[in-house]
Amino acid sequence: MNKEETFNEEAELRALEGIIPWVSEGFARMEGPSVRVLNAIHDEAAAQVTRRRLKLRFTFYLRVSVAAAGVLLLSGISLQSWRSQKNEQQHQLVQLLQMTTKSPLSEDSIGTEPAELANLLLSVQGLDRESYFNAPDGTEAL
Numbered sequence: 001m002n003k004e005e006t007f008n009e010e011a012e013l014r015a016l017e018g019i020i021p022w023v024s025e026g027f028a029r030m031e032g033p034s035v036r037v038l039n040a041i042h043d044e045a046a047a048q049v050t051r052r053r054l055k056l057r058f059t060f061y062l063r064v065s066v067a068a069a070g071v072l073l074l075s076g077i078s079l080q081s082w083r084s085q086k087n088e089q090q091h092q093l094v095q096l097l098q099m100t101t102k103s104p105l106s107e108d109s110i111g112t113e114p115a116e117l118a119n120l121l122l123s124v125q126g127l128d129r130e131s132y133f134n135a136p137d138g139t140e141a142l
Contacts, residue, residue, distance in 0.1 A: 096120060 027033050033041075099117050 092124065096124075 096117075099120060
């Protein structure tokens with residue numbers, strides 16, 4: 001079975017702080033570390049600090065870019081929805097204008113119902129002919 005262990009940095013630092021006196025005592029018995037070892041320890045500590053700073057910056061910029069992408073996506077969806085709604089309203093207005101400007105003697109209007117404009121206006125309001133004239137309480141719907 002593969003067991004995952006989570007890395008707790010604070011616990012590791014506390015454990016290392018407990019080891020520091022032993023390491024210092026060991027180096028004191030060995031006449032201390034050489035200059036080369038001290039420089040290597042210093043260089044590694046400086047590199048670790050630099051990596052931590054870069055990691056923090058990278059995660060901050062990554063979070064900001066993800067939030068910006070989300071805002072752009074939502075605004076694009078909202079804009080597209082608004083534009084399609086406007087196009088639908090324009091299309092309905094054009095149909096209404098075409099019906100009102102149609103001459104009664106044109107070839108297209110032959111055989112059409114004379115109350116087509118009234119039916120269109122009722123359908124725009126969400127009504128039909130029966131519900132407009134036959135309201136349940138005896139009054140007109142408008």
